[in-house]
Amino acid sequence: MSEAYTFAYLDDATKRMIRRALLKALAVPGYQVPFASREMPMPYGWGTGGVQVTAACLTPEDTLKVIDQGADDTTNAVSIRRFFERTAGVAVSEHTAEASVIQTRHRIPEKPLSEGQILVYQVPIPEPLRFLEPRESETRKMHALEEYGLMHVKLYEDIARHGAIATSYAYPVRVEGRYVMDPSPIPKFDNPKLSNNPAIQLFGAGREQRIYALPPYTQVVSLDFEDHPFEPTKAEAACDLCGATESYLDEVIVDDAGGRMFCCSDTDFCASRRDAGHIGRLAPEVVA
Amino acid sequence: MIEIENLSKSFTLHNQGAAVISVLSGAHFAVAPGECVALTGQSGAGKSTLMRMIWGNYRAASGAIRVGGLDVATATPREIIALRRDRLGYVSQFLRVVPRVPTRRVVAEPLLALGVPEPDALARAETLLDTLNIPERLWDLSPTTFSGGEQQRVNIARGFAHPYPALLLDEPTASLDATNREVVLGLIEAAKARGAAIVGIFHDAAARARVADRAVDVTRFTPARAA
Amino acid sequence: MSGPLLEVVGLEKRYGARIGCTEVSFDLYPGEVLGIVGESGSGKSTLLGCLAGHLSADAGHILYKGRDTRAMAEPERRVLARTEWAFVHQNPRDGLRMGVSAGGNVGERLMAVGARHYGDIRATASDWLGRVEIDAGRIDDRPRAFSGGMQQRLQIARNLVTGPRLVMMDEPTGGLDVSVQARLLDLLRALVREMGLAVIIVTHDLAVARLLADRLMVMKDGRVIEAGLTDQVLDDPQAAYTQLLVSSVLQV
Numbered sequence: 192m193s194e195a196y197t198f199a200y201l202d203d204a205t206k207r208m209i210r211r212a213l214l215k216a217l218a219v220p221g222y223q224v225p226f227a228s229r230e231m232p233m234p235y236g237w238g239t240g241g242v243q244v245t246a247a248c249l250t251p252e253d254t255l256k257v258i259d260q261g262a263d264d265t266t267n268a269v270s271i272r273r274f275f276e277r278t279a280g281v282a283v284s285e286h287t288a289e290a291s292v293i294q295t296r297h298r299i300p301e302k303p304l305s306e307g308q309i310l311v312y313q314v315p316i317p318e319p320l321r322f323l324e325p326r327e328s329e330t331r332k333m334h335a336l337e338e339y340g341l342m343h344v345k346l347y348e349d350i351a352r353h354g355a356i357a358t359s360y361a362y363p364v365r366v367e368g369r370y371v372m373d374p375s376p377i378p379k380f381d382n383p384k385l386s387n388n389p390a391i392q393l394f395g396a397g398r399e400q401r402i403y404a405l406p407p408y409t410q411v412v413s414l415d416f417e418d419h420p421f422e423p424t425k426a427e428a429a430c431d432l433c434g435a436t437e438s439y440l441d442e443v444i445v446d447d448a449g450g451r452m453f454c455c456s457d458t459d460f461c462a463s464r465r466d467a468g469h470i471g472r473l474a475p476e477v478v479a
Numbered sequence: 480m481i482e483i484e485n486l487s488k489s490f491t492l493h494n495q496g497a498a499v500i501s502v503l504s505g506a507h508f509a510v511a512p513g514e515c516v517a518l519t520g521q522s523g524a525g526k527s528t529l530m531r532m533i534w535g536n537y538r539a540a541s542g543a544i545r546v547g548g549l550d551v552a553t554a555t556p557r558e559i560i561a562l563r564r565d566r567l568g569y570v571s572q573f574l575r576v577v578p579r580v581p582t583r584r585v586v587a588e589p590l591l592a593l594g595v596p597e598p599d600a601l602a603r604a605e606t607l608l609d610t611l612n613i614p615e616r617l618w619d620l621s622p623t624t625f626s627g628g629e630q631q632r633v634n635i636a637r638g639f640a641h642p643y644p645a646l647l648l649d650e651p652t653a654s655l656d657a658t659n660r661e662v663v664l665g666l667i668e669a670a671k672a673r674g675a676a677i678v679g680i681f682h683d684a685a686a687r688a689r690v691a692d693r694a695v696d697v698t699r700f701t702p703a704r705a706a
Numbered sequence: 707m708s709g710p711l712l713e714v715v716g717l718e719k720r721y722g723a724r725i726g727c728t729e730v731s732f733d734l735y736p737g738e739v740l741g742i743v744g745e746s747g748s749g750k751s752t753l754l755g756c757l758a759g760h761l762s763a764d765a766g767h768i769l770y771k772g773r774d775t776r777a778m779a780e781p782e783r784r785v786l787a788r789t790e791w792a793f794v795h796q797n798p799r800d801g802l803r804m805g806v807s808a809g810g811n812v813g814e815r816l817m818a819v820g821a822r823h824y825g826d827i828r829a830t831a832s833d834w835l836g837r838v839e840i841d842a843g844r845i846d847d848r849p850r851a852f853s854g855g856m857q858q859r860l861q862i863a864r865n866l867v868t869g870p871r872l873v874m875m876d877e878p879t880g881g882l883d884v885s886v887q888a889r890l891l892d893l894l895r896a897l898v899r900e901m902g903l904a905v906i907i908v909t910h911d912l913a914v915a916r917l918l919a920d921r922l923m924v925m926k927d928g929r930v931i932e933a934g935l936t937d938q939v940l941d942d943p944q945a946a947y948t949q950l951l952v953s954s955v956l957q958v
Contacts, residue, residue, distance in 0.1 A: 323803065336781045340788075340818025344803070344810050347817065350824055351807055351846050416824040493946030494953065535935060537942040556921045556935040557735070577895065577917050578888035591899060 199246040199279040205229055209247035209402070213393060216404035221366030222334070223317050228400040238271060238296055239397030241313035245294045248309055248393070249275065254282040256290035261298040261439070261456035268296075285459050297360070299381040301438045301460040304390035306407060312375040314396035317403065319363045319373040339371050342414055350419055359424065364411045371414070372403060379413065380423045380439045386411035428453040431473040433464035480645050480676030481510040481533065486542030486552070486700075488528060502528050506542070506700040512644065515667065515677040517691035520698040526680045529697060530647050533678060534569050535559040546645050564592055568643035572650050574622055574630040582608065582625075583618040586636045593641060600640075607636040611662055628654045632663075639666050646670060648679040652686045664690055709772060710735050711871060711904045712757075717766035719756050725928040726752035730766070732923060732933065736871065739898055739905040741919030741936060743912060743951070749928035750908045751876055757906065758793050758874050759783050770872070788818050792865035796877035798857035801864070802849045808835060808860055809845040815868045834863040838893060855886035859893065866897060875907045879914050891917050912955050916940055924948045 197203070205227075212226040231239040249255065255275050259268040263285040271294060272283050284290050287300040294311040304310060320330040323341050333341065342363050349357045362379035366372050374385055375394060385392065385405065392405040405411065415421035426440045431452040438460055440453040452473050455461035470476055487504035491497060503525045510516045518526040531537045532551070533544055539552035547566045549558055563569070568589075576585050583604050584591075590600035608618060611632040617625065622633040631654050638646070651667070652660045660683075667690045671677060681687035687694070710733035719726035727749035734740055742750045755761035757768060759775060768775045770790075775783055787793070795801035802811055812831035813821070821827050832842045838859035840852075849857050858878060865873065878894070879887040895918065898905055909915055915922055915936060922939040924932040924947070932945040943949045 323806065336784060338784065338788075338818065340814055340816075343817040343822070344806055344814050347813055347824065347827065348806060348810050351809055351828075415822075416827075417822050418825050490942075491944075493949050497946075531941070536937050538934075538938060538944065556938075557738075559935055560738075560920050575916075577892045579885065580892050 193277050196278040198251070199249045199275065199281075201229070201243065201246045205243075206247050209243055212402045213244065213247065213404060216393070216402050217391070217406045219370075220405055220409050221370030221372040221403060223401040223403045225400055226402050228397045231397065232274075233270070235398040236315065237267060238294070238313035240395030240399075240402070241294050241296070241311050241397075242271060242274070242395075243397060244311045244393050244395035244402065245271075245275065245292060246279070248292055248311070249279050249281055251279070251281065253291045254284050254289055255279075256284050256287065256293045256459075257295075258293065258298060258300070258457075258459075259296045260441070261300075261460075262458045264458060286463075287459055297376045297378075298439070298456060299377055299384045301455070301457040302463075303384075304388060306389040308390040310388075310390050310392045312377075312392065312394045314373070314375040314394045314399070314401070316361075317373055317394065317396040317399050317401040319361075319371050334370060337369070339365075342371050343416070346414060346416065346419075350416070356415065356419055356421070362421075363414050365414060366405065367410050368412075372411075374411075378425070378439055379421070380425045382411075382413045382421070383423055385409075426453055429471065430455045430461060430464075431471040433461045433469045433474070434471040435461070435464055435469070480512050480547060481678060482543070482545040483508050483529075483533070484543040484545075486529075486532065486544060487540045488525075488532060488537060489540050501702045503532075503697075503700050504702045506697075508695045510645075510676040510678055512674040512676050513671050514693075515671055515679060515691045517687045517694045518678065518680050519687075519694045519696050520701070524697045524701050526697050527649065529700075530649055530678060530680060534567070534647055535563070564589075565641070566643060567645045567647070568638050568641065569647040570635050570638035570649060570651050572631075572653065574634045574637075576622060578623050579621050581619045582613065582622045582633055585622055585633060586640055589637060589641045603640060604636065607639060608633075610666075611636050612659055628656065628659070631655060632659060635663055635666070639670070642670070642673060642675070644675055646675050646677045648677060648681075650680055650682060652681065652683045660686065710769075711771065712906075713767070713769040713772075714757070715767040715769070717753070717756060717763050717768065719752050719761060719763045725749070726761075727756070727925070727928040730930055732930075734872075734904045734906065736902045736904050737898065738921065739907060739919045741915035741922045742906065742908045742925060743910060743915050743922060744925035745910060745951075748925040750925050752928070753925070754874055754876055754906065754908050758791065759787060760793075788815055789868055790871045792870040792873045794858075794861055794865055794873065794875040794878050796880045798849065798854070798861045801861040802857060804849050807846045807848055808840065808852070811849065811860060811864045812867050815864065819868060830867060831863075834867050835860075837897075838863040839889070853886075855882050855890065858882060858886075858890060862890075862893070862897075866901070866903075869901065871902075871904060873903050873905045875905065877909055877911075878907065879909070879911065887914070894918060912940060912952065924951065 209226055212224045216224045231242050257268045257272040259265040275281055276283055287302040292309045296313045318330055320333055320341055322345055324330050346356050360378050361373055361376040362382055364372050364374055387408050389407050391407055394403045413421040429436045432454045435455055438455045441456045443452050445452055484507050486506040489499055489501040491499050520526055532539055535551045544551040549562050583601055586604035587600040613632055622630055635651055651663050712734040715731050717730040718728040730753055744750045756763040809828055809831040812834050813827040816827050832845055835842050840856055849860055879890055907918055919936045922936045923930050926947050932948045940952055943952050
């Protein structure tokens with residue numbers, strides 16, 4: 192850890208302010224708590240909210256994992272991981288099970304989380320009602336008075352236009368029968384994992400200056416219609432590297448002739464399976 | 480059924496130096512069920528004014544206008560609306576309707592307002608339109624485009640759609656041909672026969688002589704004009 | 707219900723020292739249409755805004771079914787506003803969601819009161835589009851693609867779908883062609899009769915008032931200067947201002 196920084200980058204006052212916001216968010220699951228988001232040494236949209244929440248949670252004993260769309264090895268994930276290695280000196284890992292704090296952009300790890308783990312989401316737009324009601328004063332009132340009819344209008348429009356609920360990510364949920372919440376742009380495939388999760392789930396929106404949270408074992412229900420029930424969807428395929436059929440898949444275009452492959456978006460999950468001997472259609476062992 | 484007592488009316492024209500024009504004073508007469516009273520007097524004597532006061536359209540300065548027990552002169556708007564809905568009918572000289580509403584509906588409207596089921600109301604409207612010789616091809620058109628005589632007949636059909644116990648008729652036979660004049664006079668006689676109390680203005684002396692039981696000369700109630 | 711649906715007593719709204727409306731009292735029963743006429747700035751829109759809860763009045767009572775809405779908590783008033791009341795804006799853009807399909811616009815109030823069956827919501831929306839004479843084939847079009855008259859009818863469908871008791875309209879026919887106005891007036895009259903609605907309609911158009919309203923209130927400088935039966939107020943106006951107002955319009 193570089194001596195030029197306080198532990199985990201933030202000054203004590205900021206850390207206290209964010210922790211207070213986190214405690215309030217945990218006490219009122221799904222409610223968006225305003226906080227005084229600080230400038231971070233990275234642009235908005237790169238996870239400044241998640242980084243502040245992570246920084247406020249980290250202790251020297253923690254092990255940190257950072258994923259971007261499920262991957263540990265993309266620029267965003269690598270740079271945030273390096274940032275905390277340098278400013279907090281904490282241990283890092285790419286293995287879900289080893290991490291005590293996981294910062295994520297747009298995914299929930301495939302491997303079930305356990306008690307004691309904290310999952311920190313990077314959130315671009317925390318307000319699920321903004322799509323149809325741009326006035327913040329009005330959306331706040333709608334949350335306060337539980338006026339959530341509008342949320343279903345969005346889903347209605349989906350079905351009217353596409354024949355089914357086409358919203359495939361950032362799919363709105365209702366928390367403990369009270370607040371409607373944007374789960375950040377995770378694929379709706381991940382929505383069921385939000386509910387009854389043993390881990391603490393924290394959501395940070397840096398530009399929008401909002402923090403919200405799901406304490407362990409919170410009931411989270413995806414909104415739907417009686418005749419168009421919620422369906423977590425994924426590509427109808429198996430991972431071409433590890434052969435998994437139950438994980439969320441990325442589609443990768445591999446040549447100019449329309450060739451494509453599917454692989455697990457969760458790189459740790461995929462690697463663990465391959466280490467255990469599972470082989471997919473296009474695994475190097477098969478192709479070679 | 481209709482009793483007028485010591486009724487007077489004046490207009491105050493605020494925008495013409497607050498001139499007060501007295502048009503009627505001490506009017507009194509009564510109409511019994513089954514009776515038709517014709518208002519007479521030269522043009523400007525106040526026949527239409529008197530009729531409009533019974534209808535509740537003009538406010539009385541003093542006196543009483545009792546129609547079926549309600550004093551129109553002092554009644555609230557709500558009471559007058561109720562009176563017009565079920566007890567007092569009015570055939571004016573002019574048809575005033577929402578444009579683009581089909582004739583059939585225009586005629587059925589008083590019945591619909593009373594809660595008569597739509598098929599029954601429309602059937603009654605069609606019978607009346609047929610009786611009054613409005614060709615069936617016009618029933619689905621708005622009467623606003625009709626000729627004067629046709630409009631007048633639509634107006635009459637509308638006024639006779641519901642069997643009001645009291646009826647006001649303002650020149651019901653004006654601008655009608657002989658055939659239709661006969662039909663209208665027949666309708667008036669039928670209304671009398673079922674016990675309606677009718678007040679009418681008839682310039683058509685022959686028509687007046689046929690349906691009216693007596694005449695009330697409105698000139699008697701016209702105050703002497705200040706020179 | 708035997709009493710009035712709405713009872714307004716001594717209502718007043720001020721903008722600083724200026725009077726918005728004052729000493730306004732009236733009552734309204736189901737099935738009645740009350741017209742409020744007057745020039746721009748006479749206080750008629752202010753009055754309507756206070757009644758709908760868009761503006762907060764400074765004095766007086768607004769009793770809806772015997773309960774003072776001014777004393778109600780906001781959540782309760784908002785529930786009333788989306789169930790038992792309807793508000794039709796002069797400009798359909800203020801009363802519609804322009805980015806949402808016609809069906810979604812009509813369905814919103816249903817979903818707001820808990821409807822969660824897409825097929826049922828759509829069927830109801832489709833039925834209402836028919837009632838306001840919009841082709842059901844346009845259920846998925848956005849209001850932007852509609853003419854002004856259609857937008858206004860869509861706004862009415864959106865408001866009436868939950869079967870409100872009290873409908874407030876601010877110049878609903880303003881800005882429409884005369885022929886379109888006529889169709890809208892006929893539609894409104896039929897709905898009033900069929901649904902037993904109580905309607906308050908603010909308009910500066912005396913012809914509209916004559917055709918739609920049972921009773922009329924004439925406002926000037928924030929006060930009601932004359933009230934009564936519509937045709938009586940228009941044909942035998944008593945107040946100087948009403949006489950001027952009536953004599954100023956082309957014969958209708």
